[in-house]
Each structure stands twice: as structure tokens, then as C-alpha cells.
Amino acid sequence: MAYLSSLLLFIAILFPTTLFSIIDLPIFATKQSSNMIRYISTDGKYTYYTRRTGALALATNFKVVEILQSKPLTDYFITSSRAKKNLLISKTHTLFEENNTQLQSEIYVEPYGQGKIRLLGLGVDPKLHRGDLFASYFNNQNFTLIFRELATKEEIQISLTNRLSSHFSISRVLLPNNDILYTDINSDGAHGILYFASEKKEISLFKKGVDFQTTFDLCQSQDGIIVVTKGHDKLKRTQIDLYQPTKSSLKFIKNLYSSKSDDGLSLLCDEKESQIYFLRHLQNSEKLEAVVLDTQSGNIKSLTSADGLANLMRMDGRLLTLIAGEYYIIEGDNALQAKGALLE
């Protein structure tokens, strides 16, 4: 009996009871506090985490190297994609304090897992494109959207129409011919999608909202460009359409999804996948469910409608959600089980 009690105690210590919470999803468990981690690969081989000194460290192959140093209260976040060729690291000093400047981050590029960084620019909202060969970010001081080819450092700068708010998050896609599709706001506050023709350096209107309550979101899947049109307030509706690039524009292929609700939240796509992920409302409810839509077949599968579900994000193949301050896994492995995870 004493042996059984000890065994139970040992198991309880080894496997914390919080691994599975009352939310019916596994917690994203890591050996370090998950609030310190900024990126961890599925195989656990690469872990990027912050230190209280204000540094960003990379743990790999049983080595730890500080790839960025700064003063305390500096924070970082890391933008990645499935391609795993490059990472974009945003370094910000304004997570806990402000120094009364326009809130910009220093954005760095790091070849995946190598620990060597170079400055890309100052701005916010960095993204990777075309298998990590291109990066883009928003200079929120002069309202410019910047695309950079990482190998050659060639750059395209697009001056936005939006002057209303520097907090507007620009949705954008780099097309195969290097043209760019992106969202913008005009001087009346109406949202639209603009098309930038890179050869002629001309901008044209691709799509405009039918009213002032319409917003758009874009992403790129293996099968084409996903355009999400959302209506808000009294005119709630969502339409997800598939387009394919032509020589100088986009051709509508089919409607993938329609609803009379403001769905399409947390839209996630990958250029190499036919699946797109997003959140939608359960019927006649404010509760959300995570779904995956196949852009080829048009099939939609529900993944979870856990209580408090309100966002999605992907990190090296895992699909995660943050609920009440804790990360949970919707798809993928738990980091604790990954081989090579470094204990620090």
C-alpha cells in the first residue's frame, strides 16, 4: 500500500495534473514557462526564449546562445512559416513601458536556427512570403508597406492611402509575378483591397467594401489567393473566395464559404497547403469553433469549439490557441514529448 502511494505520488509529480485542463484540449506544455518561449520547433530542436536580462536566447544542440541583447523589459516575438528557412524577430521596448515614441520594433532576420541576425528595418507586423525568401513589414511612422527580397535586399515600398491609424493591420500577399495584393483604408475610413503592379509601379483598386462596415483579409494557399470579405455590426456576413493570379490581376475561381455571421477570424494559410484555418461562430451563438477548410474539395471540418476559444496561431505545424492566458494545442505534438528538447 505504501509502495502504491509512493508510485502514485511519483506519477503525480512526473506528470503534472495540469497537462489536461478542464478545457478539452491539451495544454501546450514546455519545460520552461511557455510565457518565456517565443518559438519552438516541433522536433524541439530549436527553442527561442526571452531572458529577464532582456536578451533573446536560442537553445539548440544542447547549446544556448544569446542572439540579441538588450535592457530588461525588452520583449520579442518571432514570425515563422512552414518553410523554416528564415525567421523574423521583432524586438520591442514598449511591451511594458512607453517612451512616448511611435511604437515601432526593430525587425531582424535570422536564417533558421543559425543564431546570426541582421537588421531588416524598423516597423511592425512582419510577415514571411514565398518560402521565406521574402519578408514584408509596415513602417507605421510613414505609413509604408515594405517588401524585401532577403537574399538580394531588393525592396518594394508602397505608400498606403491609410493615414487614419497606424494601428491598422495590413493583410497582404506576394503574387508569383511579384505583384502585391494588400488591404488599405481610404480617407473616408472605407476598407479595400489594392493591387500593386510591380513592373509598372501602379496601384489599382481590386475590391472595395459595399459599405463602411466591410473589412477584408487575405492569405495564400497552395491553390490560390484567399480573399475574405467580412461585414460587421448590423450587416454581419462572411464570404471566403478563391482567386488565382493571372498575368496582371486575379481571376475569381469559386466561393469557398459564406455565412451571415462575422466569421473568418484568425485566418491562417500556408503557401504549400490546401487547408486554411479560421474561427467561425456556432449557429445562433457568440461561441466560436475552429475549422479547417480544404480549398480543393471545399470541405469544412470542425476541430474544436472549446470554451473561451477566440484565436488561432500556427507554429511549425502545430495549431495553437490562447485561452485565458494559457496556450493549448489543437493540432500537433506537445513539446514535452519532443525529442531533443532542452532542459534549462
Next chain:
Amino acid sequence: MSQLILQLQSYRLKLAVFLLFMSFGTLCEVLGPVTTLDKLISLDQRNFSETVLNAKKNRISLHQMKNKEDYLLAPAQLQSILLHSPTSYTGALATNRCDLFPLLKNNLLRDTTGEIKELVIYPQSGTLLTDLAIVSKDDFLKYFWPKSCPKNEELDELFKNKNLKSTLSKVSFVKPSDKRECIDFLAKFRKNPYWPYLCSIKRDLDIGRKSQQILEFQNKKKSISQKRLESAVERYNTLSLIIPPANYSELSSLCNHLDNEESYCVSDSTGSKWPSLLQDSDKSKTVSQICTILGYQKTSECLYQIEIQPNLCNYKNASAIGGLTPRFDCNELSQLLSDDQLYTGYPAQLNLSSSPSLENLSRLVSHFKKSDAEFNPLDNQNFSALYSLYKLIGKEENWPLKLCTYDPFQENTELCLPYVPGDSSTLSVSETRIVERLLKKKVPTASQAKCQIIKAKSYNPTFLKYKYGCFILEADSCIGSNCMKKIIFNEATVKEITYKGELRIEYFKTSYANTRYALHTLLVDTLKLKSQSLKNLNEIVTFLSKNSRNVAHGVGCKEDLLPYLTTRLALNQCTPLPFIISGIVKSSTETKVLVHLSIDALYFPRVISARDLFQSTASYKRLFPINQEMIYGLSQ
């Protein structure tokens, strides 16, 4: 004529029975009311199409209608009118039989085809099978109108454009607040032969407004529909000049609820609340400010326009107002403002402060110190946020930003004066006034100099206006205090005056041994407020309900507060966003909070679900260096 009305009224009963029958008949299937209505509409379309097809074989004109013959509407025509016309109009027909004609004439009745242009009739002495005929609406009206309702001719004259203004001046639209009086008022309005004309005016205003919107969103193409839209807008422009500013919404409410005293006389929770906002002294100031930023000099004109065109609040002057879009339209905004406990009756800084924390702080100071002119000087719009912080800190020696020089009259000791970045003609502590003060000590010829702040790239001394005078140059990227500046006087750089100090602010303290200023602590201590942490929706609701001046504030991640405008793409990504919770919005499904985000324009709050609110604070809290609650209620 009386036969026609009786026919209409009895048909309503038959339609009701028909609907009942349909609903019983479909109980075995799983059908909801929408499906039943769908079936009803498709049945109507079938019946009506067949009837019209038969009737078209016998098209008649006014001359062919026998003089004393009474005609009836074909049952399919009646059914179609009842099904497709607003029930408030068809219901009101019971009161005054002559209303049918102006309703038809003013296009307020509809059938399957939409706007009625022809009517299917048959003579009373004939039969449906053999005598069905189709007549134009105009001929129908010309046949029935003069002999049955001669007074309608006079009404027509009264509502012509040239007489409209004087006709409307004799009509009251204002709903009595007492329920009994309200019911009487509605009954009288129904008996008033003006009502079909008035509701037609309301309809024309609605159509004109929508046409205007469509035209704005379409590229101008010359087409028939384009001409129709332009004509509708022209009519709208004419009417909007004539209709007095005594509430388009009152007329709208009357026309929408003409047949239903209960829904008309119950307080309208879905319409505009601008008139009731004006009854409150604080909120009327907010209304006045909103009208100013929308570009109207007179509040009366402003209120009229925003009643007629609610989407003005979406787009008018948007580039000057700034802040995120989309926003609520004016109708919804008025409802939110009626529930809003945050005082906003003062000129707001347009093109928001670059510091969301200071913007939030400034709003809270203005709320709790609204009657204190010292905290609300009139021209501090450009740096109200920083000035609020300066006032809260109170002691000059504690303010970190200083402009310094060596005083030649004081044995060259360093003289440092605190300054608040920016320009103010009235506040001596503003940057420009302090520079002037120090410049006088260094440069005797500068005694009358007035300094101004300009962007470095616009400074060009080849232009005469820059040759003489005092200029403070700041870089494009310089917003606020921590940036490089250069002082120029008469084309020479003034190196003797230097900027010192750095302003670093935390919203909540980041360490237990914090010696810097945390805005929350500063606010509570200096303004002597009571604060309590609020951990769930019930606590927020209870706290705000205790006193109409109570508000709460906090910080959360933007990615969670605005999920339809931002996406979190990285692990632990968080853009901190301070906010003020100033009200509760209850719907049939859930309770939400009314929130002023620091990155939104002051007068435009948002409605956020409790889920998103607490998600945002939990996301921020998990990253915070100490265990810190993120929402606090503030009260005096």
C-alpha cells in the same frame, strides 16, 4: 370603393387563416417560420403570375371602365399587396378607406412585381374566370379617386413641393412620453389624411440616402439605373431642405409602427437617441463636440443630417478624426453614448496622441477633473496627454523633461526648467514658451521672439519666413519627448540650450520596488481616487452600476481586443492597448462592455464581449513581469 376596402380587410383575415393553415400543415416537417414564408412567397408568385397572364389578355383603359361599374381587385392581386407591403400601412387602412389611393399613388404599397404599376381587377357584376382585366395604376386611380375621395385632390395640392414647407409646419411628429397620450397621438395620426404623404416623404428620404451611398461606391457609369439613382438623390436633396429639423426619426418611427401602438409607444431601444442625449447636460456637450468634428457649426443642422444619414459617423471628416475603422453609424453611436459613463464633453485631440497610455490617462483625468479648468485648458489639444501627466506628477522637480542653459547672470550656473513637449499659447510650461524664456537669457535680441515647432524637412532658410525668428526643428520620426531636436534663431543654431531627460512611463508598475511613475498609481494617488481590481464581468457590472461616474481602466493585448482587425501570428505576441470600460451593453443573448480604446477617437467607443476583454488581459498578464491585475475600477 367601400366594397374595395371591405374586400381588403376581409382578405387580411383570410390571409391570416391561410398562414395559420400553412403553419399547421407543415408541422410534420421541420420547418421554421422563414421556410413557411418562403413557401408562401413562392406560392404567391405562382398565383400572381398566372393571374396576370390571364388578365393581360384583357387590358383596359380608363375610357373602357364603365362609369358606374364598381370594380374589385383580383384575390391574387390583393394577396400579393398584403404579402409584400409593410404591415404598418396595410394595417392602418382599416381606419381611413381613402388612404388606399394615396398609398398607391405614393408607391407605398407593393406587390410581387415590386412597385405597383398595374392592377388586376374584375367588375363586381362579372366573374373572375371570364372578366379578369388589367389596368394601369394611373387609370385605376383616375377612375376611383375623384368620385370616392374628392378631398384627396386637395391633399395632392398641399404636398406639392411649393406648398410642402407650410403644410409640414402644421404637423407634429413628436411622440408624447406618456403611454396613454402616445396611443391617442398614434390613433389621431392614423386618422390624419396626411399620413400616406408623410410616410412617402420618409420613404423618399430613405431611398435618396441609399442611392447617394450607392453612387459614392460605384464608378460613375451612364446607365438607366444611374439616372434613377441621381433622380432619387435630387429628390432627397430637395426634401432634406424642406423637412424641418424636428426629427426624421420621429416620422420614421411613426410610419414603421402605424398599426401597432405597443411597439410605437414602448421606448425605442433600436432607434436614434440623439434627442434624449441633448437632455443631459454632460452628454449634450459630447453631442456638440461630435457635431464640431463632423464639420457642422450648428448642432441643430448636425442632428438633422445625422438622423437622415446615419453613416455620416462612419466617414465624415474621417481623415481628420483618425482612429480605427469600421466604426458604428450615428444611430448606434447615439445608443452607446446614452449608456456611456465616461465624460467626453470637451474638444478631443484629433489625430491621436502617439502614446496610447497617455491618451488613456488624459481621458481619465478629464473625466474625474471635468470641472477643473486647470486640467482642461482650452488650447492644449496638441499635448493634452502629456500635460495631464505633468499635472498629475505635480512637482516640477519630479518632472524628468528639462530644457537647460547656463545663466550668465547667475555665475553661469546651469538653469533647467521643466517643459511639456509641444506648443501652447496659454501654458507657460509648454516647450515653445520655455525655449523663448531661455533664449531671452542667452540672446538679448530674442526678447520678442515667438518660437514655433516645425518638421526639420520643411525648414528652408532660403524662404523669407524662415530667415528670422525662432524655430524648433524636429525630425519626422519625432513624436513626443524622446527625440532629437534643434533650436534655430535667425538662421543660427542655438547650442546653448539643451534638452535633458527622458520620459519613460509604465501603465502598471513592472516591479515591486518601482521608483518610476506608474500611471495607474499616479492617477489614483494624485486625484485621490478609490480603485479596486475587477476580475470578471459580474464585478464590472456591479461596479459600474454603483455610481454613474464610475469607470474602469486596464491594459490588454490588441490582438484579442480587436480579433476581426488583427491576427496573432507569433507565440506570445502582444501589442499592449490601454482602454477605459465605461458602460454595459445588454442584448438578448449576452452582456458586453462599452469600451473606449486608447487608439480610437474619443467619441467613438466600441462594444467588446467579456470573452475578448478578459482574453486580452489574461494574454497580457501572462507576459507581465510581476503578478499584476489588469483591470481596475476607479471611483471618487
